[in-house]
Amino acid sequence: MHQPFEMIPDRVACGLCEAGGPLLKSHMIPRFVSRWVQETSATGMLLSPSRGGKPLQDVPTVRMFCSSCEQVLSRDEKTFAEKVFRPSRALSESWSGFTYEAWLSRFHAGLMLKAALVRAPDWVVRIAERSVIPALRAYLLGENRWPRPYEMHLVFTDYLPLEQLPADVAPTIQWYLMRGADLTSAFNESRSCYLYASIPGFQFWMPIRPARDRGWHGTKVRGRGEFRRPSSQHVGVVNWLDFLSFRANGASSMTAGTKEQQESRRRRLLRDEERTLNSESLRAFFNSPPRE
């Protein structure tokens, strides 16, 4: 059976404080997300395309953090779920946004740390280990006031207007955006590099090379502030839709077949779309049936 999380090994030391000792099984994607998907799906079950559509009882977990770090991270997850995720899903179009304090950047940074700890190409791992992971740890452990020099960008997603979708877009893209979840590092041929996480309705980005990325508008997360809806946002990622399409395809097909088949498919995609932002290794996702 092919498990979507098999590419993430259990850790020996805590991913946040680096202490050894017993580590808890952490949800890579916050539990509130899978709970909501379950509650709002037609069948009340999570279905995993990588398991032939068999129900998943829960989103897989990985031994990643010690119990005190898990508590640190889950506090901010809970706040985000209550103040942002649940109201936004319940109110849909009439949701007017939210004001926030440090819990937003902390939640965002927690997701970015998980994304930074999963497997990636060597050169991305080197950058992450040298600068990004230490910056995120120092911030989350309260040693720094910001994971500087990095910026965090929050992007609101919605079902894409059908007339704007290119013909070759992944058929699963709407699922991916509004029912799925993902966590990875992302990069392109010009060696721009990002950390990325996606949950229904929201994407979390951290440019790591260059750290100060141009082209973002209306997305920047600060120590405190507000996001109002509807808003105009611009995502500073070249070929953003291609990237999402690639990930959405991955959610439905990349986990099928042997590792070798997946690898050759991935290489082919990289070769065919040289400028497309890509990512590898973690296929942290789940899907449920479309709403209709």
Ligand SMILES: [Zn+2]
């Ligand atoms: Zn710890």
